[in-house]
Amino acid sequence: xxxxxxxxxxxxxxxxxxxxxxxxxxxxxxxxxxxxxxxxxxxxxxxxxxxxxxxxxxxxxxxxxxxxxxxxxxxxxxxxxxxxxxxxxxxxxxxxxxxxxxxxxxxxxxxxxxxxxxxxxxxxxxxxxxxxxxxxxxxxxxxxxxxxxx
Amino acid sequence: xxxxxxxxxxxxxxxxxxxxxxxxxxxxxxxxxxxxxxxxxxxxxxxxxxxxxxxxxxxxxxxxxxxxxxxxxxxxxxxxxxxxxxxxxxxxxxxxxxxxxxxxxxxxxxxxxxxxxxxxxxxxxxxxxxxxxxxxxxxxxxxxxxxxxxxxxxxxxxxxxxxxxxxxxxxxxxxxxxxxxxxxxxxxxxxxxxxxxxxxxxxxxxxxxxxxxxxxxxxxxxxxxxxxxxxxxxxxxxxxxxxxxxxxxxxxxxxxxxxxxxxxxxxxxxxxxxxxxxxxxxxxxxxxxxxxxxxxxxxxxxxxxxxxxxxxxxxxxxx
Amino acid sequence: xxxxxxxxxxxxxxxxxxxxxxxxxxxxxxxxxxxxxxxxxxxxxxxxxxxxxxxxxxxxxxxxxxxxxxxxxxxxxxxxxxxxxxxxxxxxxxxxxxxxxxxxxxxxxxxxxxxxxxxxxxxxxxxxxxxxxxxxxxxxxxxxxxxxxxxxxxxxxxxxxxxxxxxxxxxxxxxxxxxxxxxxxxxxxxxxxxxxxxxxxxxxxxxxxxxxxxxxxxxxxxxxxxxxxxxxxxxxxxxxxxxxxxxxxxxxxxxxxxxxxxxxxxxxxxxxxxxxxxxxxxxxxxxxxxxxxxxxxxxxxxxxxxxxxxxxxxxxxxxxxxxxxxxxxxxxxxxxxxxxxxxxxxxxxxxxxxxxxxxxxxxxxxxxxx
Numbered sequence: 001x002x003x004x005x006x007x008x009x010x011x012x013x014x015x016x017x018x019x020x021x022x023x024x025x026x027x028x029x030x031x032x033x034x035x036x037x038x039x040x041x042x043x044x045x046x047x048x049x050x051x052x053x054x055x056x057x058x059x060x061x062x063x064x065x066x067x068x069x070x071x072x073x074x075x076x077x078x079x080x081x082x083x084x085x086x087x088x089x090x091x092x093x094x095x096x097x098x099x100x101x102x103x104x105x106x107x108x109x110x111x112x113x114x115x116x117x118x119x120x121x122x123x124x125x126x127x128x129x130x131x132x133x134x135x136x137x138x139x140x141x142x143x144x145x146x147x148x149x150x
Numbered sequence: 151x152x153x154x155x156x157x158x159x160x161x162x163x164x165x166x167x168x169x170x171x172x173x174x175x176x177x178x179x180x181x182x183x184x185x186x187x188x189x190x191x192x193x194x195x196x197x198x199x200x201x202x203x204x205x206x207x208x209x210x211x212x213x214x215x216x217x218x219x220x221x222x223x224x225x226x227x228x229x230x231x232x233x234x235x236x237x238x239x240x241x242x243x244x245x246x247x248x249x250x251x252x253x254x255x256x257x258x259x260x261x262x263x264x265x266x267x268x269x270x271x272x273x274x275x276x277x278x279x280x281x282x283x284x285x286x287x288x289x290x291x292x293x294x295x296x297x298x299x300x301x302x303x304x305x306x307x308x309x310x311x312x313x314x315x316x317x318x319x320x321x322x323x324x325x326x327x328x329x330x331x332x333x334x335x336x337x338x339x340x341x342x343x344x345x346x347x348x349x350x351x352x353x354x355x356x357x358x359x360x361x362x363x364x365x366x367x368x369x370x371x372x373x374x375x376x377x378x379x380x381x382x383x384x385x386x387x388x389x390x391x392x393x394x395x396x397x398x399x400x401x402x403x404x405x406x407x408x409x410x411x412x413x414x415x416x417x418x419x420x421x422x423x424x425x426x427x428x429x430x431x432x433x434x435x436x437x438x439x440x441x442x443x444x445x446x447x448x449x450x451x452x453x454x455x456x457x458x459x460x461x462x463x464x465x466x467x468x469x
Numbered sequence: 470x471x472x473x474x475x476x477x478x479x480x481x482x483x484x485x486x487x488x489x490x491x492x493x494x495x496x497x498x499x500x501x502x503x504x505x506x507x508x509x510x511x512x513x514x515x516x517x518x519x520x521x522x523x524x525x526x527x528x529x530x531x532x533x534x535x536x537x538x539x540x541x542x543x544x545x546x547x548x549x550x551x552x553x554x555x556x557x558x559x560x561x562x563x564x565x566x567x568x569x570x571x572x573x574x575x576x577x578x579x580x581x582x583x584x585x586x587x588x589x590x591x592x593x594x595x596x597x598x599x600x601x602x603x604x605x606x607x608x609x610x611x612x613x614x615x616x617x618x619x620x621x622x623x624x625x626x627x628x629x630x631x632x633x634x635x636x637x638x639x640x641x642x643x644x645x646x647x648x649x650x651x652x653x654x655x656x657x658x659x660x661x662x663x664x665x666x667x668x669x670x671x672x673x674x675x676x677x678x679x680x681x682x683x684x685x686x687x688x689x690x691x692x693x694x695x696x697x698x699x700x701x702x703x704x705x706x707x708x709x710x711x712x713x714x715x716x717x718x719x720x721x722x723x724x725x726x727x728x729x730x731x732x733x734x735x736x737x738x739x740x741x742x743x744x745x746x747x748x749x750x751x752x753x754x755x756x757x758x759x760x761x762x763x764x765x766x767x768x769x770x771x772x773x774x775x776x777x778x779x780x781x782x783x784x785x786x787x788x789x790x791x792x793x794x795x796x797x798x799x800x801x802x803x804x805x806x807x808x809x810x811x812x813x814x815x816x817x818x819x820x821x822x823x824x825x826x827x828x829x830x831x832x833x834x835x836x837x838x839x
Contacts, residue, residue, distance in 0.1 A: 003661030186598035436592020
């Protein structure tokens, strides 16, 4: 009959012990570096190989290229869009990318909005998504400056 | 008391009780939160103090929905019938030696008798909603509250025999005179009272009428806005009343060391009871209807009767 | 005046607090006693099997995450393993250990979540929060290695995606210790509780024959006294290298299923500890054929591969016709099979037992509807 009373001891023990809550908007969970969050795009690195478009299981990536101004055989990226309504953050696009032009950051929030159109992120938004993640940037300072000039 | 002070007292008490209910809900959420390794409400005001206020405001400004198929008159009346008795019984509660509304000779009887009217509100609410979950919930609620009223009353009878009075104030004075709180000589009665009080209040682990995982929300499934607030209010005022009764008859009412006023000790003891109920809610799973009924009729009532027999023998033997 | 009683049709779900998703149960009740019950499924149907036919072999892996989203690692594994068997790939040693580690950790997380939600069905609110706290420790570990907390997408055909980060194995060992301690507390809180025992003992009885006839698998089968666990009886991956028991109970009721699952958590923790000791310090983590994600073309043929998920036997039947996409993928989802017995179990029970019985089967709707 009295094994039930032991349970009260357990809850009372927890009553005084350390709390586990994270006060979300004020403090955020530090995600590990590998966390598959929202993408970041480096337009300079992209060679318009279309691999990410093929690998995407939900077909949410669309891109177009234009001829390179100096070397007409090469291509540079013109538009690059991810439709986050359908994106399942599976990481295949970054896995197949030969130049690590599309990478994933540890950013995990602030994609909600009242309008579906807002989920359609273009090249500017994706390249300015400067959050840490499982990637390294060479000459970080220069790139940031370049981004501002644009 | 005269009429005017009486009305004034009732008005002030109502305000205080509303504040008390707000505090009790916050207290409950904090206690349960702490037991579950959470911090409980913390966004509104410092330490989440204004959380209940915000909740009540939200309920008050919500659209008042009455289901199309509901029995309108009964539906509207039910929350009021559930709330009024729970407030009316507070009249007999003597918060300290001098602070009370009515010095009734049949205080205990009035308290218990009037509080059972709440059952009617539950039944009306469940029936008139025209919702199957609400119906099942109210059926359970009525069955449970009526069956547990019997051990509740019987457990108090022991005290009444000892004291020889139904007056709640006399019970406290008796405890003062023998210098002993009655839960010690009446321990069996106290245990029975506590268990059946939980069932009376529809609190966990006996919260079957609103068993969330089975019946969605029980008898007030269809209620929203301020009608829902009324039901919640009734529930918490009733919880306060029952702990006030327990304090009065088993824990010596306002008695306590002299350096603080009697009201303080009374409130402190009530808080203890409230804490126990919240603690129960954080710990125990819900009982099942048939187990609950079996337990009430086959265990609690015989125990309460046994308590009466023992008390009577002692009373006669002691002279 | 004559009186009569009527049966009442009660429609539980698809929106109901204790249906664990969008599951609908049409029950007729006489008073509080159930006279008939009809589970209606399909509210979460996404056509996974058909989707697979239009996707490259690797591309289907994230979809398997979303079947039983509480136990995604095993789903990942069984799909990858079936393709590997078709291709005849040899998996690197370290990858096998990483797979075992993540799968068993995930099984513990799944059982913990079940424990929490089941107790919530029973009306106890605290266990839910405690279970989530411990589950979070495991999810943190899985997050560190795979980059996601629920939809891991960690396994690849021919191995795993990432090697364990630095210090991961040690952190796993710490987590195992922590959870083992905490589960002791939970035992004290719940298992001994008389109210809980009264509600679960003798309720929802499934006999040995019945369990086999309905094709139950996993803890629901083992609680009826059938000692069948694919990890032991048909060892896949490298399960034959570990020393662990298959907990079984003879009673076949809700309480037995509860006890089996709690015992399984301990067994899984044992496997994790052994794997932590045995894992080679370094090595390849993926077969070279698997590295080219989009270029996987298994030879023509078909294969059925099964594994022990936390809910029961999960199986993949795969037909290849030497194209980039599979010709047919059939998924045997344990929850889908287990939920079928519900109809028979519920008849004659009071409504209060409904949630207990349904909860004890441990059904995930993402898996039922696929």
